[in-house]
Amino acid sequence: MTIHTLITGELFKDPVQRTSASGKQFVTANLKIQAGSETQWCSLIAFHDDAQAELLRCRAGDALSAQGQLKFGTYEKNGEVRVSLDVTANVITPLKPKPRERRPRQAKPDGREFDARQAYGRPTPANSIDPDFNDPCPI
DSSP states (O other): EEEEEEEEEEESSEEEEEEOTTOOOEEEEEEEEEETTTEEEEEEOOOSSSHHHHHHHHHTTTTTHHHHHHEEEEEEETTTTEEEEEEEEEEEEEHHHHHHOOOOOOOTTTTTTOOOHHHHEEEEETOOOHHHTTOOOOO
């Protein structure tokens, strides 16, 4: 029986790229899943190139979702039976936005204040107030 899953959690350590005895590369990682006060651990392994590349872009502490085949079992630790989760991931989706390319903020040559819309290539609205307009406001 195959169980397909979508699991979400936080990377415990940086992912590790490995090579099998047959020379095939894969990536492994451990996912920490918080459910209230309980913590569940999940071992991830990625064989697909896209999943490997996406997993290797992530770092410890990053939130992500993994989609793939779930295998679960049990083990005993300190006399307590626990569940182990292993996911062979086909798709890895980081849950934080990728950083935008930003241009450094620079003062305008004429000494006016910085306008962030211009730094990021956004047009200044046509109805914006002319900074050289300094007529007194009638009371």
